[in-house]
Amino acid sequence: MATDRRASWLKGVLDLLVLATLTEGENYGYEIAKTLAASGLGQIKGGTLYPVLNRLEEAGLVAAEFRVAERGPGRRYYRLTAEGHATLAEQSRLWRSFDESVRSVLDRGEPA
Amino acid sequence: MSYFDDLARHLRERGVSAAEIEGTVADLTAYAEESGTDPDEEFGPAADFAARLTAGRGGATGATGVPGEPGEPGPDAETWRFHTDAFHEVVLLNRFGDQGWELEGFDMKSGFTLSRDLARPQRWEYHREMAPGFRRKAVAERLAPEGWELALAWTVWMYFKRPRSASLGPAGELDAAPEAPGRRFFYSRRFYAFIVVYVLAIAALIAGWIVIADDDGTAIGFLVGAVLGGLALVLPGLRRRR
Numbered sequence: 001m002a003t004d005r006r007a008s009w010l011k012g013v014l015d016l017l018v019l020a021t022l023t024e025g026e027n028y029g030y031e032i033a034k035t036l037a038a039s040g041l042g043q044i045k046g047g048t049l050y051p052v053l054n055r056l057e058e059a060g061l062v063a064a065e066f067r068v069a070e071r072g073p074g075r076r077y078y079r080l081t082a083e084g085h086a087t088l089a090e091q092s093r094l095w096r097s098f099d100e101s102v103r104s105v106l107d108r109g110e111p112a
Numbered sequence: 113m114s115y116f117d118d119l120a121r122h123l124r125e126r127g128v129s130a131a132e133i134e135g136t137v138a139d140l141t142a143y144a145e146e147s148g149t150d151p152d153e154e155f156g157p158a159a160d161f162a163a164r165l166t167a168g169r170g171g172a173t174g175a176t177g178v179p180g181e182p183g184e185p186g187p188d189a190e191t192w193r194f195h196t197d198a199f200h201e202v203v204l205l206n207r208f209g210d211q212g213w214e215l216e217g218f219d220m221k222s223g224f225t226l227s228r229d230l231a232r233p234q235r236w237e238y239h240r241e242m243a244p245g246f247r248r249k250a251v252a253e254r255l256a257p258e259g260w261e262l263a264l265a266w267t268v269w270m271y272f273k274r275p276r277s278a279s280l281g282p283a284g285e286l287d288a289a290p291e292a293p294g295r296r297f298f299y300s301r302r303f304y305a306f307i308v309v310y311v312l313a314i315a316a317l318i319a320g321w322i323v324i325a326d327d328d329g330t331a332i333g334f335l336v337g338a339v340l341g342g343l344a345l346v347l348p349g350l351r352r353r354r
Contacts, residue, residue, distance in 0.1 A: 030143045046143050047155040051164040066135035072145065073138035 010041065015052050016095065017041065019061060019080060019088040026065075026079035029053065053078060061087050115151040115158055116141055118219060122162030125265050136165070152221075159217035159264070160225050190230055191216075192292045195223035198269075200300035202240045205271070209236035212289045215263040215273050223296070233289040235276035242268050314338045 010017075021027060021035045032053075033044045056062045061084035068074040080088070113121075116137045123133045144151045155161045192213065196204050205215060205224070212233030213226035239260055243251045251270055252262050259279075260272035277284025318335040 028142075029139060030146045033147075045154055045156075046140065046147070046149075047161055047164070050140070050155070050161075054165055066139065069142070073141040074135070075142050076135060076139040 006042075010044075013095065014044070014048070015056060016088065016091050018049070018052055018056065019084055020092070022062065022078060022080045022084070023088070026077045028075040028077050032078070056084070060084075115155075118158040119151075119155075119162055122159050122217075122219070123166065126162055126166045128166060157217065157219050157222040157225060159219035159222070163217045163264070190292065191225065191227045193222045193225050194293070194296045194298060196298040197300055197303035199302045199306070200298060202238060204298055205238040208293070209238055209273070210276070212236070212286050215271060218264050218266050218271075228289055228292075230289065233286040235280070235284050235286060237274050237276055237279075238263070239272040239274070241270045241272070243270055244268060311339060 017036060018032060021032050027035070029046065029049060033046065033049050037043050053062065053064070057064050057078070060081055062078045063081050064076050064078050066074055066076045119140070120133050120137055123136065124130075128136075140151070140155065144154060147154065152158075156164075194204070194208075201224070208226060209215070212228045212235060214228065214236050215224060215238060216227050217225040219225075239255070241251050241255070248262075248265055248270060252260075252272075255272055259274045261274065263271045263273040265271070275284055314335060318332070318338075321334070
């Protein structure tokens with residue numbers, strides 16, 4: 001039950017988190033997944049992450065560039081666009097406001 | 113066929129350009145190598161993953177307002193897969209569609225993949241057309257005015273879906289979803305009869321060949337090849353039954 005609820009929360013905010021991982025510069029899929037895992041969000045599978053990246057790209061919030069590697073297969077690097085930066089700022093504000101409301105209600109429900 | 117070959121084929125069928133497929137496959141190959149994971153485990157069945165990678169409308173909406181893809185079941189959705197044969201599949205798809213199952217994808221390994229919204233299950237109906245690749249667009253355009261949406265295309269087959277609410281209104285929604293079927297394999301009697309007739313026909317052909325041409329080796333080689341080739345065409349799902 002706890003896992004289901006956590007997965008549900010993550011689903012609602014994963015695109016925002018992916019945008020946030022790109023604020024320090026461009027990155028590629030596996031490194032994005034590792035960054036999210038290192039933040040305590042658990043291992044996000046590639047099958048979940050890549051469709052999110054594709055949708056963000058289609059929406060113009062990230063731009064992707066494929067680069068051939070000297071050795072081994074190439075990688076697609078993602079970076080935030082200006083629209084992505086603006087969306088991240090706006091949605092982060094809304095999320096924090098939502099988080100504050102949830103905390104407020106939960107704090108009232110906490111036994112003294 | 114490797115996972116990424118299979119994925120590339122599904123992406124091609126969905127109209128993704130060769131250059132984009134090449135970049136995607138290279139990137140995902142690098143991901144699998146770096147993470148040390150099995151692609152099937154990491155990305156899910158190739159047909160489903162291709163559907164999720166190429167879909168950008170409907171479904172859930174994340175925090176940024178970017179719509180989720182219809183092929184990605186949310187926390188309130190369940191997924192179920194089944195195998196069947198070409199004789200029986202449309203009947204079954206409609207039977208399961210009436211129980212709220214929406215067709216999401218197909219591949220040789222997993223069979224048909226369907227999902228169902230647990231919170232608000234709705235009934236679906238299905239239609240199949242046979243068309244070569246160059247006619248697919250025309251077929252989809254012909255059926256679109258009737259509300260048919262292409263669910264998937266595989267080899268010469270095109271599978272269309274339509275919510276029953278398009279014709280029934282509110283009755284298209286289910287009050288409660290019945291349990292997912294306990295079986296995953298549904299092969300028809302007609303399918304087994306076809307196998308028997310097919311093998312007998314090939315055997316008769318070869319017997320005639322042996323009598324007329326007096327060439328046992330070539331004839332037997334042809335027989336083995338024909339039987340294996342025919343079975344590979346019509347029995348893709350059975351190899352997963354064991």
